[in-house]
Amino acid sequence: MKFNDVLENLTNYEAGKPIELVVREFGVKEKDVLKLASNENPMGTSKKVQKALKKAAAHAHLYPDDSMFELKDALSSKYKIKPENIIIGSGSDQVIEFALHAKTNSKNAILVAGTTFAMYEIYAKHTGAKIYKTQSKQHDLDEFSKIYKEKKDEISVIFLCIPNNPLGECLDRKDVYKFIQSIDKDVLVIIDGAYNEFATFKDSKKEIKPKDLLDKFSNVLYLGTFSKIYGLGGMRIGYGIASEQIIKALSKLRAPFNVTTPSLVAALEVLKDEKFVEDTLKNNLKEMKKYEKFAKKNGLEFIPSYTNFITFLFKKQDSSEICDKLLRQGIILRNLKGYGMNAIRITIGLPKDNQRVLKALKELL
């Protein structure tokens, strides 16, 4: 059977190995598996969310409220914007998909950093669009500007991942705003703020406020997620914030019931759990320092991180070998070989988790 041409250029996203797989493949006991590969929240699921999910268990047979009225209302209050400026996705991933299906096609292109979230490229390829990347792996706005000017006729979407996944670096807000000002109003600039809460906690110059974006620009889409700071990676829920015109266009591509009933319940509940968020931020910043100290002490290069993970760059050792050896001990980290880097991304865990990782890593250096 023949399929559409675009399928020929598609590859699947390689996700972090799930715990279940390590149990199956390496016979490690489930309780001994430590997964610090997917930037999940090491504090676990908020207790308040757990309670709400248990209560919601009896309503799994009912379709979700597709208006998502309550969650949009809560997000409006949080960000001081209108519900009409919000779209909810099955993860912010899905909002990326909507945006690219709305703007890109085989005749235009996207512009992204040299090494950034893989789904930008994958979804763009679904539409047949071309991908332009900066030569520098990390975000370099001068290079973004240069390529943009050269390929102005083609570029219809620009992604800025602030802070950047999987590297961890973060642009300053003022530079981002200045850059957006230089971009044509018909080009959609997507600010992926999946980890922005972590950056903001470390350095207020990194904070991107969706309301600011709405007030200043008609062509910006801000992405937020419940998968990271809010600890709902398993629930697949995130959101996009933009002008009403953009939200209306994206909504045309949103299938009904794209988010599950328990996901809506969980997201609504975790927004109320401020202590959970605060504890997560504090643990992250404190524990991150241990990794930095370890790297310095052992002569490892690392990228100063504004996220809940840190990326170690290897010279002597091979990142694939290290990841493989750790995997057999039940420690799952993210090898960045697939991104063309001899590097490992490690999610910051709880104190005992980090101790275990650093001890195991030390033995392999």
Add this chain to the structure above:
Amino acid sequence: MKFNDVLENLTNYEAGKPIELVVREFGVKEKDVLKLASNENPMGTSKKVQKALKKAAAHAHLYPDDSMFELKDALSSKYKIKPENIIIGSGSDQVIEFALHAKTNSKNAILVAGTTFAMYEIYAKHTGAKIYKTQSKQHDLDEFSKIYKEKKDEISVIFLCIPNNPLGECLDRKDVYKFIQSIDKDVLVIIDGAYNEFATFKDSKKEIKPKDLLDKFSNVLYLGTFSKIYGLGGMRIGYGIASEQIIKALSKLRAPFNVTTPSLVAALEVLKDEKFVEDTLKNNLKEMKKYEKFAKKNGLEFIPSYTNFITFLFKKQDSSEICDKLLRQGIILRNLKGYGMNAIRITIGLPKDNQRVLKALKELL
């Protein structure tokens, strides 16, 4: 901002009104709202599923096992097929989306029954494809054949909804097989079996066996869902079964983590709850007869149904008016005016629910 041309022809799917909306808009107390509009399972959520979901509540922060190993394994056993013949979607809706993005584009077309599941058309339009519909609202295979022959150069996907939603009629298996045999192997025939369990229980001639399809045809995609007989409408999970070649192509369009962790848990659990399924089928068939009897007694036309709903066709009354009046009493049914019919689709409920609906309806005739 300009968007891709296809967006101009898109409209959103109108879902059944959620309970929350009736509570908000008409001030009906939540406990008094009766929703028989979305073909949800009136038996509620399986007790076994509820227990499993409560247990899973503590793991909402962990990304799902994207290999979906366990669920594919369970479905393989159920249908006596290989895991490689299965793709899991966020509802079978999403598998429809994958299939259309894989096969259709602005240069080809789909063929569907005059009145059938609206998402076929909506997703096809996302790709810019043309839509051919039979003149008869219900499935008429002669008409399908006629149009197929006339538009052979264009048609790349054919949908058969067996039984049909939102009308309820059902083709016989032998006629379906004969029809597929007459179709070119490069055309994808999609058999939507969302309600097939109900049809099979009523009349074994209607049973479509995915294994038969795999053995006989290389160009068929069977769709199943956990939203109906399995009572997991809120969990957004369904599946597609086809040749490995088709599954591989569709998998390229599947985003990672398209199904939530609790949805995988729930689906796996409900497959084990045979009693829940049996009770659902028995209640449905028994209660359906009350609606048929009511229709005959009151001179209402109806379509003999092989599903968990029944469609009443009105002559004297206006379906919109009736639905509106019932809504104010807290009864939500599905008005089919949007499908160009003066008709109402009613999900078969529990005995007390059906009694309430028929009593209220009687007063409006």
